[in-house]
Amino acid sequence: MIDVRDITKIYRLGSVEVPALRGVSFNIARGEVVAIMGQSGSGKSTLMNIIGCLDLPTSGEYYLDGQNVAALEEDQLAEVRNRKIGFVFQQFNLLPRLSVQRNAELPLAYDGNLSQREITRRSSEILRAVGLGERMHHRPTELSGGQQQRVAIARALINQPDLILADEPTGNLDSHTGAEIMNLLLGLNRDQGLTLVIVTHDPHIAAQTQRIIRLKDGLIEGDEAAPQTTTQAVSV
Amino acid sequence: MKLYRLLIEALESLNANKLRSILTVLGIVIGVAAVIAMLGIGRGAQASITSRIESMGTNLVYVTPGATSQGGVQSAAGSAGTLTLDDADALAELPNVSAVASVTNSFVQVVYSSNNTRTRLMGVTPGYQEVGSLTLEDGEFISEAAQNARSLVVVLGNQVAQDLFGSTAGVVGQKVRLNGQPYKVIGVLAAKGGTGFMNQDDQVFIPLSTALYRLVGGARFRGSSVISQITIKASDAKTVDQVVQEATRLMRERHETVEGADDFTITTQQDTLDAATQVSDTLTVFLGGIAGISLLVGGIGIMNIMLTTVTERTHEIGLRKAVGAKRQDILLQFLVESMVLSLLGGLIGVALGWGASQMMGQVQILGSSAITPVVGVDSILLATFFSMAVGLFFGIYPATRAARLQPVEALRYE
Ligand SMILES: Nc1ncnc2c1ncn2[C@@H]1O[C@H](COP(=O)(O)OP(=O)(O)O)[C@@H](O)[C@H]1O
Ligand SMILES: [Mg+2]
Numbered sequence: 167m168i169d170v171r172d173i174t175k176i177y178r179l180g181s182v183e184v185p186a187l188r189g190v191s192f193n194i195a196r197g198e199v200v201a202i203m204g205q206s207g208s209g210k211s212t213l214m215n216i217i218g219c220l221d222l223p224t225s226g227e228y229y230l231d232g233q234n235v236a237a238l239e240e241d242q243l244a245e246v247r248n249r250k251i252g253f254v255f256q257q258f259n260l261l262p263r264l265s266v267q268r269n270a271e272l273p274l275a276y277d278g279n280l281s282q283r284e285i286t287r288r289s290s291e292i293l294r295a296v297g298l299g300e301r302m303h304h305r306p307t308e309l310s311g312g313q314q315q316r317v318a319i320a321r322a323l324i325n326q327p328d329l330i331l332a333d334e335p336t337g338n339l340d341s342h343t344g345a346e347i348m349n350l351l352l353g354l355n356r357d358q359g360l361t362l363v364i365v366t367h368d369p370h371i372a373a374q375t376q377r378i379i380r381l382k383d384g385l386i387e388g389d390e391a392a393p394q395t396t397t398q399a400v401s402v
Numbered sequence: 403m404k405l406y407r408l409l410i411e412a413l414e415s416l417n418a419n420k421l422r423s424i425l426t427v428l429g430i431v432i433g434v435a436a437v438i439a440m441l442g443i444g445r446g447a448q449a450s451i452t453s454r455i456e457s458m459g460t461n462l463v464y465v466t467p468g469a470t471s472q473g474g475v476q477s478a479a480g481s482a483g484t485l486t487l488d489d490a491d492a493l494a495e496l497p498n499v500s501a502v503a504s505v506t507n508s509f510v511q512v513v514y515s516s517n518n519t520r521t522r523l524m525g526v527t528p529g530y531q532e533v534g535s536l537t538l539e540d541g542e543f544i545s546e547a548a549q550n551a552r553s554l555v556v557v558l559g560n561q562v563a564q565d566l567f568g569s570t571a572g573v574v575g576q577k578v579r580l581n582g583q584p585y586k587v588i589g590v591l592a593a594k595g596g597t598g599f600m601n602q603d604d605q606v607f608i609p610l611s612t613a614l615y616r617l618v619g620g621a622r623f624r625g626s627s628v629i630s631q632i633t634i635k636a637s638d639a640k641t642v643d644q645v646v647q648e649a650t651r652l653m654r655e656r657h658e659t660v661e662g663a664d665d666f667t668i669t670t671q672q673d674t675l676d677a678a679t680q681v682s683d684t685l686t687v688f689l690g691g692i693a694g695i696s697l698l699v700g701g702i703g704i705m706n707i708m709l710t711t712v713t714e715r716t717h718e719i720g721l722r723k724a725v726g727a728k729r730q731d732i733l734l735q736f737l738v739e740s741m742v743l744s745l746l747g748g749l750i751g752v753a754l755g756w757g758a759s760q761m762m763g764q765v766q767i768l769g770s771s772a773i774t775p776v777v778g779v780d781s782i783l784l785a786t787f788f789s790m791a792v793g794l795f796f797g798i799y800p801a802t803r804a805a806r807l808q809p810v811e812a813l814r815y816e
Binding site for chain 2: 215218220221240241244245247248249253255259261263264272273275276277278321325
C-alpha cells in the first residue's frame with residue numbers, strides 16, 4: 167500500500183539547509199500495524215507528513231496504492247487525504263468553536279456527496295463507537311484529553327479511510343489513557359483491517375504493533391518485527 | 403463545502419468575536435445609514451417640491467420683468483418696472499392661450515380684529531382663477547364688476563383664513579384690513595398644500611385695478627400701468643414650447659430688444675421642475691461620493707480584520723486542509739465570512755438609515771410642514787448590493803492568503 171523509495175526531505179531556513187530525511191525506503195502492506203520510533207528530531211514527523219500527502223519529498227518517490235504522489239496537484243492531494251487517510255495528532259487539533267459532532271464530521275464537509283442527514287447518522291454512530299455518544303453536543307474544551315483524542319479518532323474514521331496515521335497519539339496523555347487510546351486504534355486494525363502507522367517514543371506501545379521502523383538522523387536505523395509477547399498484555 | 407454550511411460557519415465565527423465584528427462593520431453601518439437617510443429626505447423633499455410645482459399646472463408660462471443672466475438664472479428679476487398691462491393684453495391675443503396680468507406685493511399686513519398676519523398680496527384679473535387653477539371653498543372669486551369698480555374686496559388663501567379666523571366657515575362677508583384699508587372678504591380658497599415660499603395657501607387676492615390704483619401701484623411705463631408678472635396658460639402641455647417662442651418674439655417686438663439684451667424673462671413650469679431635479683441630482687452624486695468613501699473605509703477595515711482572522715486561524719486552516727479542504731474551500735470560507743460581515747453592516751445601516759429618515763421626517767423645519775421621506779426599494783437594494791460587493795472585493799486578498807497556506811506549515815503555526 168505504501169511504497170517509499172529513497173526519499174529525502176531538506177528544509178531550507180534562509181541559507182541553512184536542514185536535511186530531515188536523507189534517503190528512506192520501505193514498504194507497508196495493507197492491514198499492517200507499524201510503529202515508527204526514533205529520537206526527537208530524527209525525522210519521524212517529516213516522514214509521516216510525506217506518507218500522509220501533506221508534504222512532498224525533496225527527492226525520491228512515494229507510491230500510495232500504486233499512485234505516484236509527486237504527480238498529483240495540490241487539490242488532488244487534498245482529495246487523497248480526504249478519502250484515504252485519517253490523521254491523529256499529538257495535539258488533537260480539534261476546532262474549539264465547533265461541537266464534538268461537527269469536529270468529527272469535518273472531513274465529510276469537504277466530500278460533498280453526502281446529505282446532512284447521512285453525515286449526522288454516520289458521525290453519531292462513530293462517536294458512540296468510540297464511547298462519546300453522550301458528549302456529541304459538547305465543545306472539545308469541555309472534554310478530557312483522552313476524550314478529545316477519541317473525537318480526533320472519530321474524525322479520522324468518518325470518511326472510512328484505509329490508512330490511519332497517528333503521530334505520537336498518546337504523547338499528551340497519561341499512560342492509562344494512552345493505553346485506552348492504543349487499544350482503540352489497534353481494535354480498528356483487528357476489526358476493520360485498517361492499516362496503522364503510529365509514531366511513538368514509548369517501547370510498550372511500539373511492542374503492541376507488528377513492526378518497528380527506527381529512524382536516526384533522517385535514516386532508517388532498523389526495520390524489524392515487534393516482539394510478539396506483549397501484544398495481548400495490555401487490556402482495558 | 404455546501405453553501406448553507408459555509409454561511410453557518412461564517413455566522414458562528416463572527417458570533418464568536420461579537421464585539422470585534424460589530425466594530426469592524428461600524429464604518430459600513432454609518433456610511434450606509436447616512437446615505438439611506440439623506441437620500442430618503444432628499445427624495446421626499448424633491449417629491450413634495452415636484453408635486454407642488456405640478457399642482458400649479460404644468461402648462462403655465464411666466465413673463466417677469468428683468469433680464470436673465472447667462473446661466474439661465476434670473477437676476478434681480480422684478481426690479482425693473484418694464485412689464486405693463488398693455489404687454490399682457492398683447493400676449494392674450496396670441497392663439498391658444500389665456501394670459502393674465504398680476505401685481506405682487508410680498509409683504510402686506512392683513513388684520514382682523516386683534517389677529518394679524520403678514521402675507522403675499524396678489525392683484526389679479528378675474529381670469530386668474532382659471533389660469534392659476536384656483537378652487538374656492540366658499541364665496542366667489544373676483545368678478546368683472548369688482549375689477550371695473552376697483553372694489554375693496556379680497557379673496558383669502560386657505561391658511562390666511564385659518565390664521566385670522568381660526569376656521570374657514572363664516573369668513574365670507576367679514577371685513578379685514580390690508581395695510582390699514584378695509585376690505586370685504588368675498589371668498590376663501592380651498593387648501594392646495596405647500597410650504598415656505600411656495601405655499602399657495604398663504605396669499606390673498608384683490609382686483610388688479612384695486613391693487614394698481616388704490617393699494618400698491620401707480621408706476622407707469624410707456625403709458626401703461628406697471629405690473630409684476632404675466633401668467634400665460636397654454637392650451638395644453640405640448641404647446642408650451644411654441645407659446646414660449648411666440649411670447650418671446652412678441653415681447654421683443656414690443657420692447658424693441660434682441661436676444662441677450664431682453665428686459666423681460668420667460669420661464670415655464672418645466673424650467674422650475676428642471677432646476678429642482680438638477681439640485682436633487684447634484685445631491686445624489688454628492689451622497690454617492692460619501693457612500694463610496696465610507697464603503698471604501700469600511701472595506702479596508704474589513705480587509706484588516708480578515709487578515710488578522712486568517713493569521714489567528716492558520717492552525718485551523720492547516721487542519722482543514724489536512725482533512726481534505728481544497729484551496730477553493732478555504733477561499734470560499736473566508737470570502738463568505740467577509741461578505742456576511744459587510745452585508746450585515748449594510749443591512750443594519752439600511753435599517754438605521756430608514757429609522758433616522760422617518761425620525762427626521764417628523765421634525766418640522768422652519769415652521770413648514772414636515773416632508774415625507776421616500777426610502778426606495780432601489781436604494782435599499784443598491785446599499786445591500788454594494789456592501790456585499792465591498793465584502794467580496796476586500797475579502798479576496800485575505801481569503802487568497804488563507805487558501806495558499808501549505809498544510810504542514812499551517813499546522814506547525816502556533
Ligand atoms: N518546517 C520545517 N522547517 C525547518 N526545519 C524543519 C521543519 N520541520 C522539521 N524540521 C527539522 O527537521 C528535523 C526533523 O524534524 P521532525 O520530522 O519534526 O522530527 P521528529 O518528528 O522526529 O521529532 C528537525 O531537525 C527539525 O528541526
Ligand atoms: Mg515529531
